[in-house]
Amino acid sequence: MKKFYLFLATVLAMLCTVSVDAQRYSLLEEATGGPEAGTTYVIMNAGTNLLISCEYGPSGGMKEVMDNDNVLWQIEATGEKTEAGYDLWYLYSVGQQKYVQEVDLEGNPGLDGYDVYSYNGFNWELTTDKSKAAKMVIEKGVPGEDEIEGEVWRTNGPSSGFVISRQNLPIWVSEGVESPKMMKIACQGTNVAWEPYNDGCVSWQFWTVKRNSAQEELEQLVDEYSKIEFLGGNDPGFCPAALVDAYNASLEYAMLLVLQVASEEEYQAAINDLRAKRAAVEGKTIPLTEGYYFFVCAFEKYLNEFGHEKAAYVPTDVMQLYQKTFDPEDPIFLFEITSAGLKDEYWVQHVLTGTYVGTPSGWYGVNIPITYEKEGMQSIRYYDGGNSVGKWFWGTSKYSGKTSYTKNTSASTPSDNDGALVNWGQWGDEGTVSDQYNCWYLRKVTDLNFINSAIEQKAQAQRTQQIKELVIDAQSLYAKLFTYKTSDEALITVAEGTWGIDMGGENTNVEGNQILFSHIRGQGVATADDYKFLIDGDDETYMQGSGYVEVDISKTPQQRVTFTYETRCASMEKGNANQHKWGVQERPNMVEIYAAKDTVDGGDWVKVGSTSLGTLDPSELTTPFDPVSYTLDMGDTYGFLRYSVVSNANGGSYFTLSNFQVYPATVDETTSQYYTTEGLKEKADALMEIVEAKSAAADVATDADIAELKAAFNAVQELYADTAALSALAEECYNLATTAVVGDEIGELSDESLAETLEAAATTAKEKISPAVTVEEVKEQMTVLRTAKENFLNGIKSFEPNTIYYLENMSSAAEFGDRVLYASSPDSKSVLKAGIVGENYDEYSAETMWMFVPAETDGLFYLQNVATGFYATEYGEVDGDATLSYRAIPYEVKYTGYGAFSFVPTNSLNKSGAALALKVATTGDPAATFAKVEAGTSTSWTIKPLSEDIEAISTSFITLYPEGILALPYNLTDVAEVNEGLKLYGVKKMTQETDLEGHPITIIELYEATDFTSNEAVFYTYEGTETQLTIPLPAVLSATKDYGNGLVGMPYAQFSKAGVAYATAEGWQVTTTPVSIGAQSGVIDPAFYVGEVADVETSKTLVLVGLNALPSGGEKGDVDGNGTVNSADVVAIYNFILGGEEETGIAKALADVDGNGDVNSADVVAVYNIIIGGGSESKAFA
Structure with missing residues (x-):
């Protein structure tokens, strides 16, 4: 973006303007004695200094600036007086040339003007018909008094100015007591309305004004606009760079022009252009659309402190989301974002690995998992807190984006460390608002060469990952070939101290200490934070850390060892239920073992094993947890071991241990299949040689490497007698057979002999299991069991799909x-x-x-x-x-x-x-x-x-009004016939005209019908007394939103847009701001009207005021409905492709320009053909 700071300072110094907002008018004099008929005033609130403006919409009502005639008012005498002798006046808008119209507050007891108009800024109607105008008293407030008996206006206490009150008094009834309410003009924020309260916003001043010259107005406009800088860009969340450049150019021109002698017309043209360019940039941000992106940390202190940025990525060896120093040339940072079909919810896929950002196990302080499946929807919302520009709040959909992903836990100056991300910091937290330390820039990547190169690298990454997974499987299979005898002699006998490797400084642990954590997560309690608690046999004491546990067994080096750990409060004999639960959740799961012969110069560490010690089972949280052991042969003798915890059972990066020990282990050759099964040793050794070779070259693995490793794996598996699998299957089959229920109901067995056969097979298999069983015998028993189980399950009566x-x-x-x-x-x-x-x-x-x-x-x-x-x-x-x-x-x-x-x-x-x-x-x-x-x-x-006599269903989720919209997940055929007083309608035709006040009137013609598809929006009338609908038993359900020719169904509760109608018990309401619409109902939205339905008769007509305009219905290709076909319609189609009808408010029938039933790039081509005059069917761009 261009910046004009030095130039601007020079210009402003020359202008010497007062510090006021840009105005078309300037204040002259306050009418302290009261306003006079025929004089033009602005009406200013004495408490807020805001002006009444008759601009409709949420931003109307009250405003600071006098930038148009809508802030100008006159009073006009009615010629009438109150019973107490006070004059009654009309209030006349100079800008609209209309009177303030009377509101039927008497017919709406209990409501004020805010309630009637839903806080719509300017909460009145205007009229050219003086007979409909409101009559009001305008009298000076009386400080210190609340009410003057017999008057129709109330004072405003200690404030100054005038009180403007309605002539009539609506009667409110509370607990049977009638109370007349004196309605006064008051304001709340930007809203202005009649209200009965004396809340300090009812005092008004009348000021005369003078029209500024165009040069004066331009001076003030330049002064005001120069206070705010707009940041342009091409990424989501930023204002489009082209709009910012155009605005800056207009501002620069205005700065120069205001110093020159020019005509009023030239000044006014500059004002108009600058206002238009400013309006084009305000609130205009590039939306997040599907595509390729970098997630760059928006915490600006990284760039300010270290001169570089951090970005999210997925490591190739850890299934968690990380961040590190950003390099835009490195495809490891590239993600693809695709819509999940719901507002602000997306799928985020890492391109190089093909994995997805998953769902963390908790709403805060938890690492972000990576999954191979597309299952963790992400919540990505534009962050508008504080002074944020172009930043996004990125969290998990599961917890509604409550926290955002970050490496930091506060807005303090970060370290330059890289590492795993966690979810931390809520939307309104102080650090989020002030520094957006947990927000992200979404840098869009459009370089196709870069993207295609990353996709090609993805294929190599997938081969590498496949090799790594096969290596783990091979190592696991190889380990099963051995049975071990674990000694009772503990190798760790000295453990005491609180110093960890990453603390630096002097090692303060006891001499001879054999255990070191790479990082100690201090707990600050007497039963934690000391290595002595790991060998004390007490499961209430514990240590918590992250990274690895280093063990010194150099006095008794070993080749084969057994690692054993216990969780915190594992026995449930000490501590409490939560401490036991936390211990189970924080226990090690994914573990890698490294070994070294010495630690000189950091050590000659080699990876000797890895394992998963078991994912979390829900039952473990509430029952005692047994010690966990892992035995391995390291292939050589080592004196130093590292027990590296990749992730805990909950997916986090830290771990908690109560007791931790290492024991010597020896191979039992008499029971190890490696020794007892002929030919297995040679194939197993060959497998491990291939594993070593393929592991070393995993980053350049080929399909041939994968095939070779698979073949070696299968050769070993063919000879391996998996007695554990046989035992598990036999136990499962035995339980199924002995719990079977014979009968004809769903879940019951038709033939008891099938259970008897399965039980006999399971019993035989159990008897066969022994160290001497051969692989052939295991396979034979597995086959017998599987066949008997299949026959048994086929004999169980099952359910029918779609029933x-x-x-x-x-x-x-x-x-x-x-x-x-x-x-x-x-x-x-x-x-x-x-x-x-x-x-x-x-x-x-x-x-x-x-x-x-x-x-x-x-x-x-x-x-x-x-x-x-x-x-x-x-x-x-x-x-x-x-x-x-x-x-x-x-x-x-x-x-x-x-x-x-x-x-x-x-x-x-x-x-x-x-x-x-x-x-x-x-x-x-x-x-x-x-x-x-x-x-x-x-x-x-x-x-x-269901019982055979059930032919219909009911649901309590539907709220029935005299009239409304239904959107139910099933076909509504014959629904009207079985519900007394219910009639269903479709929209035959919608037309629009304007009333005398210029408000749009929509005439909706409806035809009675009986057959509608699932979730199709349907208009209904209901005169019955039942509170629940009766629905004929449906055969097909739908969870997909559907539309109904100007009707929008809402299967689930969501917010509507402004300018649509929804049903209430009191009748139809037209929205002026977004309103929450209940599930299984809907709204009337002219934007989705696609045309008149032929060959049906009008059965009912509905007239509504204030709905949005109908689609133009003009030339084909006018997708945005502005009356012309141009490049804006191309943009509208692209927006539809990304957001659909719900997000864009564009009916599919309008976006489907070529009429083939789909909205895609072909419709873009069709619009281009229309623009150049070739027609939507032209092949000029085909």
């Missing part, structure tokens, strides 16, 4: 059993609950009904709620709420015994296979959650069909 059922919990716990799952409200993220039929819901309640809709992946289903059309949500965190979701989540429906099923969401965060379950509730119905699958617990659900 309505109840889901009844089958827990043996009294607080859970016999409860059916239901949706508690019709919005995403509303918590699912379980209730007893007959209490809050009956057997007809759609809230308690569900469909199993086949997913794209065979064998998986979406759990769709009948009342809402929405779905059971994804797994997010242990013990977290299970909610509704707008997005369909595939579930695995598994038979678990006792005639019941478990419902397991398949998103990648659900590594433990947790299933839909229930929480214990202290009051009310229990909420749904996720827990470890276990037969007979709250993870068990029976699938109950």
